[in-house]
Amino acid sequence: MLLTITTTHQPATDLGFLLMKHPERVLERPLPFGRSLVFYPEATPEQTTAALLVEVDPVALSRAPAGGETGTLEPYVNDRPYASGSFLAVALRDAYGTAMTGQSRDRPELAAQAIPLTLTLPCVAARGGPELPERLFAPLGYAVEVRPLPLDPEFPEWGERPYVALTLRAQVRLSDALRHLYVLLPALDGKKHYYVGEEEVDKLLRHGQGWLDTHPEREWITARYLRFRGLVTQARAHFVLPDEAGGGPAAADEPAVPAKPRLHDERLDGVAGVLQQSGAARVLDLGCGEGKLLRRLLAAPQFRELVGLDISARSLEIAADKLRLAERPELRERVRLLHGSLAYPDSRLRGFDAAALVEVIEHLEPHRLEALTANVLGFARPGLLVVTTPNREYNATFGEAAGLRHPDHRFEWTRAEFQAWAQAAAQAYGYAVEFRPLGDIHPNYGPVTQMALFTQEGRASPR
Template identity: 30%
Template structure:
């Protein structure tokens, strides 16, 4: 994890006093969470270059982890990606700059705007390039984004999600660091530590003088504080009462909710729908909604993750006293392990599941579903890769765990293959907002047994 800072102009050398570091010495300190190194790679009269490098303590990465049964506990990008971890380890070392409190003789330079260039990375983010620009450009930065270079075949290299960001602007050193310490965690969308009222204080302190007027203020605050009660307590999100009375804000429906509603609607219309299996049920969001469908006699939620099933059970516990709710049965299971108890049900649902399976293993999975389990109907949803262009994603996948994402043509070819090789007919549909030339964000296939099956 590293940040490179270049400062230009006749007063460039003043930056060493503003960060309180000797340009002739390597700064190396162990901090809670890792090792910080700061080195001046160039210290000339009109140009100073400084490298801030953090090596994370691997043990620190495991703290506050709850998913100890997941392989991502051991394999992830946290050790190398610029993130909240990077900021928390570096914070003390650049505290003089963040707080704007150098020695008295240099205080006049705290408010001096230097021509500077900042490069940082690798950054793992789900934000599009346009969304990244919306964070920095209002603050006066010129933004350049490069995808990380990886030593992989070209087909994989194009899909690298790691980004290196370069910012150019005329800024004070204090503002520069405050912008980064607020916006890097927003871009990374991952907090490795417990979020409490201290995070509110930090956001107010580092956001002073710029956050209140930022056009993406509300989004920045929500990503920084995560929890609604903290957001409310912070009183940082301002609303205009007069405008609210005239036109109340309506929360945009999430794509997940689009999926659940479409699946529920589809299930209700199918002729056989009393015994349902939610394969890959995860934390039970869809299962919870399926439980309210009138006429259901059996609902089975299957998932290979014990942690996700615990979440699902907790979600369901809040619904057990609701009228007309069918309590689901939870089963540990996987599409790779045959379970005779799942045979001959009415509906199998695989909601955003297949893209998490290696493409070359799908044949075996669906052969088992169609020839051994033999449900009356199989509902499959998966991302539409064509639609990724709408999100400014080019060839990138929507989630780092996706093994593949299919175009509309690929999805149709796959469904037609099974229509000709299994005793099922297929109907293709879409979910979400339709855009001409790109289709729907989510593709859906409904397989139904042919007569005589």
């Protein structure tokens, strides 16, 4: 799959400064599903083109087929190596991540300027008809050219498939164009090759900032990008238009109303606050994922030792990258990331002041909870354990048929079920437990997230 970016801005070779890729060099980068190449087919002061070529390894792809794809042959015979979609979006962020932020070390004023750009994609998966790219890109100011691609040019009677050749032209900031592609290519395709979790809401809100709120297809884009009802509901809470807030823009002398924090951020901020109030200095993040809680805790000097544990080696690699551990050797004595499972006792986890299980337990099979409880409260025995989990009763407010909020959840508890489990665990292992709400509280259904604080008997609970 291929993406070319062409500009006639003078001098056109400044495109290399914006992309931070030298026109005289070929950049090759490994990807989990293959490799990408960045090169310049032409680089003159009058016109410069940068090409991003993505080569997908079909053998590697067959060993880890995309989520949601079924069928005996589909892992081996599919359009993933050829039709631009989420694979290209991932490669785009990997190759042009700095350019997507709108930063340029050598041409900062140009990075903030709209320049003439032509974006060409020879094959794009457009599941929704050849008119779909026009609906998505035209409202953003692009002139859109779409050419449907037949299944086989030699046999036109076979008909067309959901693939188009796409050309986009606009006077636009490069960073905006890259963010538009990053969000809209997976939406056009309607599939992603990787697991879709809460971090996808972060990506959508971050890369959709400044344009998605007012897009006429906002709801459709959100649903296609996130796929799952619970994630779509989270994202919708952050789309606020001026006329939705009271019939027009606020008067100049009216104070701006701060945006409501996302539930995911509110939950992590709440747990970080509890840990800080506890006075803990040595803290475990059990099921740390990509290290979002650790990054919050790292900002407080109070936490002298932070340890994240996760069963996913890939998540730990991402956490290390986002914590910048390789770039900041001074953090190595303060932050450790461990690969392991809570299904087994682990002596590395003993002796800590506090630990957190943030939205972890609902991802376990119910019969494994007993082992987790014994290993955390019985073996590791932190002075304080903070546990959060969704409140199933609150799901009724979503206005759809009752169900789990996330496809990887194995269960979700009511308030009574959560309290019964926590009280039994506290009694079994010599802890006291109290319960606190997190996030919005419904008068009938309670909080969107429920939290339990386990403290060793004789210790004061954080306030």
